[in-house]
Amino acid sequence: MNWRSAPRSPWIARLVLIGALFGAWEIAARWFVDKMFLSPPSRVFVSLGEVLRTPGVLDALKQTFWELGAAFALSVALGLALGLAVGLRPFPRRSLMPIVLLLYGLPQITILPLFILYFGIGPASKIAFGVSHGVFPVIVTTVAGVQNLKPILVLSARAMGANRMQMLRWVVFPHMIPSFFSGLRLAMSGVLLGVLLAELYVSQSGIGHFTTLFTQSLEPTKLLGLIALLAAMAIFLNEVVRRAETRFDRFKTV
Amino acid sequence: MSRVVQAGFVLAVLALWYLATEYWGVSGLLLPKPAAVLRELTDVIRTGEFVADLRITLGELAAAFVLSATGGTALGYLVSRSQYWTRTLEPLISAAYAIPIILFLPLYVLFFGLGPASKIALGATISFFPVALSTVAGFGGVERMYTVAARSMGCSGYQLFRWVLLPAALPVILTGLRMGFTVALLSILGAETLSSVSGLGHRIVSLGENMAMARMFAYIVFAVAIAASLNAIVSWLEARGRRA
Numbered sequence: 001m002n003w004r005s006a007p008r009s010p011w012i013a014r015l016v017l018i019g020a021l022f023g024a025w026e027i028a029a030r031w032f033v034d035k036m037f038l039s040p041p042s043r044v045f046v047s048l049g050e051v052l053r054t055p056g057v058l059d060a061l062k063q064t065f066w067e068l069g070a071a072f073a074l075s076v077a078l079g080l081a082l083g084l085a086v087g088l089r090p091f092p093r094r095s096l097m098p099i100v101l102l103l104y105g106l107p108q109i110t111i112l113p114l115f116i117l118y119f120g121i122g123p124a125s126k127i128a129f130g131v132s133h134g135v136f137p138v139i140v141t142t143v144a145g146v147q148n149l150k151p152i153l154v155l156s157a158r159a160m161g162a163n164r165m166q167m168l169r170w171v172v173f174p175h176m177i178p179s180f181f182s183g184l185r186l187a188m189s190g191v192l193l194g195v196l197l198a199e200l201y202v203s204q205s206g207i208g209h210f211t212t213l214f215t216q217s218l219e220p221t222k223l224l225g226l227i228a229l230l231a232a233m234a235i236f237l238n239e240v241v242r243r244a245e246t247r248f249d250r251f252k253t254v
Numbered sequence: 255m256s257r258v259v260q261a262g263f264v265l266a267v268l269a270l271w272y273l274a275t276e277y278w279g280v281s282g283l284l285l286p287k288p289a290a291v292l293r294e295l296t297d298v299i300r301t302g303e304f305v306a307d308l309r310i311t312l313g314e315l316a317a318a319f320v321l322s323a324t325g326g327t328a329l330g331y332l333v334s335r336s337q338y339w340t341r342t343l344e345p346l347i348s349a350a351y352a353i354p355i356i357l358f359l360p361l362y363v364l365f366f367g368l369g370p371a372s373k374i375a376l377g378a379t380i381s382f383f384p385v386a387l388s389t390v391a392g393f394g395g396v397e398r399m400y401t402v403a404a405r406s407m408g409c410s411g412y413q414l415f416r417w418v419l420l421p422a423a424l425p426v427i428l429t430g431l432r433m434g435f436t437v438a439l440l441s442i443l444g445a446e447t448l449s450s451v452s453g454l455g456h457r458i459v460s461l462g463e464n465m466a467m468a469r470m471f472a473y474i475v476f477a478v479a480i481a482a483s484l485n486a487i488v489s490w491l492e493a494r495g496r497r498a
Binding site for chain 2: 010013017018037038079091098099107108109112116189200201211220223227238242
């Protein structure tokens with residue numbers, strides 16, 4: 001094949017490709033697929049306003065956003081505290097880390113019904129389920145971050161008479177920043193998964209209610225619009241933590 | 255000494271569970287008694303009631319993994335053959351990987367129905383991305399020196415693939431396949447939990463809705479054990495494949 005005819009910049013090629021995908025979707029939905037199941041992207045885009053005006057949708061989206069924020073904040077705070085408690089000294093690290101890894105590896109989705117049972121169908125269960133997905137990556141990366149601490153740094157700080165607080169503030173924290181931020185990114189994808197799973201599971205209220213409603217009433221335009229809005233929210237949040245990660249990557253000096 | 259702490263942790267959890275249900279009056283509707291769960295678990299296994307659900311879940315998993323493994327490695331290989339396409343497509347694939355694809359489950363249910371087909375499609379979509387990305391990384395990371403040397407010794411296209419590219423890329427691809435397998439299992443269990451008429455995930459939910467808590471816990475233990483052993487098998491296969 002003649003690659004010289006392809007656009008030089010990968011950005012243009014990417015945009016062309018995405019455009020082609022949307023074009024194929026548009027053509028398929030307009031002329032080939034049953035209107036009960038798929039609608040063309042143009043119509044989805046135009047009807048976004050209508051989706052948002054559907055009573056309750058905007059509230060459900062807002063609530064999901066706050067649940068994501070709360071679950072993320074809780075995961076980070078809890079994960080950081082547990083990670084430091086487990087990781088700072090060798091004995092708890094050796095004995096407790098296998099337990100953390102074991103819990104991290106469990107398929108938490110099997111206990112989602114229990115979360116709903118214990119915390120109800122409101123925001124609490126979604127936040128709790130989000131935290132159950134988000135907290136483990138933070139613990140694991142925090143432990144990894146403090147584990148790689150060079151003994152020479154600890155030794156010299158101590159020799160210069162640093163106390164516990166000073167040690168944390170000036171030696172441990174700066175050192176673990178890069179791995180901590182990759183933990184944040186993993187926590188965000190975990191929290192997104194957990195909260196959205198719980199939201200979709202509870203069909204009486206929130207997002208799950210509307211996805212069920214639009215599926216059962218065969219309104220693919222609204223369903224696609226709602227999913228597109230949620231995906232945009234997820235992409236936005238992912239991008240925020242990814243930016244933070246690349247920004248703080250330059251701390252990788254010591 | 256660490257082992258003692260770990261054993262102590264497990265024993266403490268079991269003891270708390272026992273005390274809470276037997277003496278502290280936690281309702282059996284919230285937390286069933288350990289003995290009851292054990293009884294239900296032996297019953298589930300003895301009567302073979304799990305076979306139908308397990309067969310459906312494993313069948314979905316196999317179909318989804320075969321689809322994503324073939325599709326992901328094939329597309330990953332094609333993309334990795336050209337620097338241009340790698341630079342163009344790799345960011346797109348990783349961007350798509352960052353979206354929680356579980357969001358599309360309602361759409362998949364709309365297209366493919368409540369049966370196994372929607373679970374297979376969702377599992378295949380989710381596990382496609384790690385497989386494709388690691389295949390691109392694996393084949394893209396082969397030292398140029400090796401391919402140039404092999405070419406100058408006059409090897410054919412097939413020989414290059416069989417003796418140079420594949421052995422060099424295999425470890426990375428195997429890691430991607432393992433990750434793909436794990437997320438396929440999780441997403442299939444998840445999809446069964448969210449909207450389904452059969453499978454292990456659906457069984458857990460329907461027992462919960464019928465307030466058969468002890469049996470539900472038994473099925474949770476069963477599902478966790480299945481998932482853990484599948485993951486252990488896949489990790490073992492990965493380690494074996496790396497050495498070969």
